[in-house]
Amino acid sequence: MGCESCSSGSCSTANKDGLPPGMLQKYRLNIDRSDGFLVWIETETDEEGRPRMCGYCRELLGRIREMDGGRSRVWGVIFGHLELKPLYPEIYSYGVETLYEVHDRRLSVYHPEAYAENIAQIVIRTEPAVILFGATPRGRELAPRVAALLDAGLTADCTGLELNDRDLLMTRPAFGGNVMATIRCTTFPQIATVRPGTFPVPEPDTSRRGTVIYWQNSSETLKEILKTESRRTADEDISGARVLVSLGAGVKKDLIPIAESLAAKLGGTVSCSRKLVENGWFPQSRQVGQSGKNVSPEIYLAFGISGSIQHLAGIASAKRIIAVNSDSNAKIAEVADEFIIGDANRIIAELEKSL
Numbered sequence: 204m205g206c207e208s209c210s211s212g213s214c215s216t217a218n219k220d221g222l223p224p225g226m227l228q229k230y231r232l233n234i235d236r237s238d239g240f241l242v243w244i245e246t247e248t249d250e251e252g253r254p255r256m257c258g259y260c261r262e263l264l265g266r267i268r269e270m271d272g273g274r275s276r277v278w279g280v281i282f283g284h285l286e287l288k289p290l291y292p293e294i295y296s297y298g299v300e301t302l303y304e305v306h307d308r309r310l311s312v313y314h315p316e317a318y319a320e321n322i323a324q325i326v327i328r329t330e331p332a333v334i335l336f337g338a339t340p341r342g343r344e345l346a347p348r349v350a351a352l353l354d355a356g357l358t359a360d361c362t363g364l365e366l367n368d369r370d371l372l373m374t375r376p377a378f379g380g381n382v383m384a385t386i387r388c389t390t391f392p393q394i395a396t397v398r399p400g401t402f403p404v405p406e407p408d409t410s411r412r413g414t415v416i417y418w419q420n421s422s423e424t425l426k427e428i429l430k431t432e433s434r435r436t437a438d439e440d441i442s443g444a445r446v447l448v449s450l451g452a453g454v455k456k457d458l459i460p461i462a463e464s465l466a467a468k469l470g471g472t473v474s475c476s477r478k479l480v481e482n483g484w485f486p487q488s489r490q491v492g493q494s495g496k497n498v499s500p501e502i503y504l505a506f507g508i509s510g511s512i513q514h515l516a517g518i519a520s521a522k523r524i525i526a527v528n529s530d531s532n533a534k535i536a537e538v539a540d541e542f543i544i545g546d547a548n549r550i551i552a553e554l555e556k557s558l
């Protein structure tokens with residue numbers, strides 16, 4: 204059969220449905236019946252090489268409960284092998300009622316095509332109205348594949364979610380971050396990737412129980428991955444920090460070690476605005492904001508940061524914002540719980556000394 208996308212008789216890049224290689228099927232959902240939420244439970248390995256649930260999944264599950272008040276069903280999908288059992292109680296405690304564990308030894312290693320196919324099949328079985336992924340490197344790769352298989356829309360990189368009956372209102376920065384757009388999807392299921400650090404982590408309810416369903420992998424594209432190499436850097440993850448000492452262009456470079464010491468004394472870590480990443484003073488992993496990370500610390504100390512819309516997009520969930528700026532009209536004052544007019548360099552040094 205010739206390729207329908209390019210009308211060439213010899214092309215092998217697309218299959219008979221006009222889908223990219225590896226996407227063999229389109230699935231159809233009954234939109235009248237669809238209800239509830241399905242969340243991809245992403246896992247990572249801890250220091251001892253054991254799997255654990257990625258922290259942002261707690262935020263997503265907490266937000267679902269908050270929006271929906273526990274009315275709808277919540278499904279989780281997790282991939283791997285027998286060693287996932289110890290994770291079940293925690294997953295249930297954040298609100299998953301039914302956990303689909305896709306079984307196949309080979310799926311312990313991330314495999315985008317096979318993960319997407321299995322999720323699409325589980326979606327056809329469960330018929331959720333909403334599917335959520337973290338906007339992590341894997342979630343960003345997996346969600347569009349699932350959306351393509353289900354012929355559904357996808358809103359990527361959301362920084363806010365609201366529910367209106369079965370309609371999900373998804374907020375994300377648009378037009379280079381100059382406006383925050385709220386998007387409603389006209390197709391079901393409604394799929395979104397959500398930035399880690401967007402919502403506060405809820406308290407777990409350890410009395411919650413759930414059910415696990417073992418789902419036999421039926422992907423036709425599963426390959427044996429012989430070897431993987433981790434490229435993870437040793438840099439700290441700012442999205443889970445309780446206290447952030449965040450530095451902007453108003454801070455001098457030689458203050459960085461003092462700010463680091465201050466952050467350590469406060470039990471936190473240092474983050475920054477994009478300008479300092481552009482200066483080469485910090486790696487991108489420390490950047491807060493629209494093109495950096497969303498953070499939700501108990502205390503966000505902003506030194507010499509003006510408060511651009513792109514920066515503020517990353518601190519919407521911070522519990523308490525204390526800003527120091529020499530300009531009384533700085534935009535960050537509009538969102539700060541406490542605003543101190545003064546020299547950030549002097550205040551960092553004095554605070555560090557006094558502690």
Ligand SMILES: Cc1cc2nc3c(=O)[nH]c(=O)nc-3n(C[C@H](O)[C@H](O)[C@H](O)COP(=O)(O)OP(=O)(O)OC[C@H]3O[C@@H](n4cnc5c(N)ncnc54)[C@H](O)[C@@H]3O)c2cc1C
Pocket residue numbers: 379380450451452453454475476477478479490491492493494495496506507508509510511512513514517527528529530533545546547548
């Ligand atoms: C598509 C796009 C995505 C972006 N993503 C991000 C992002 O993720 N994160 C991000 O941060 N930015 C992002 N930006 C850049 C953003 O628009 C701003 O340029 C940036 O946030 C400004 O950083 P800043 O506040 O450190 O610097 P400035 O805006 O230059 O502000 C410096 C502040 O320091 C104050 N100051 C100066 N001297 C002192 C002193 N001695 N003591 C106290 N205060 C002092 C000044 O009054 C000023 O308010 C993005 C831009 C675009 C277009």
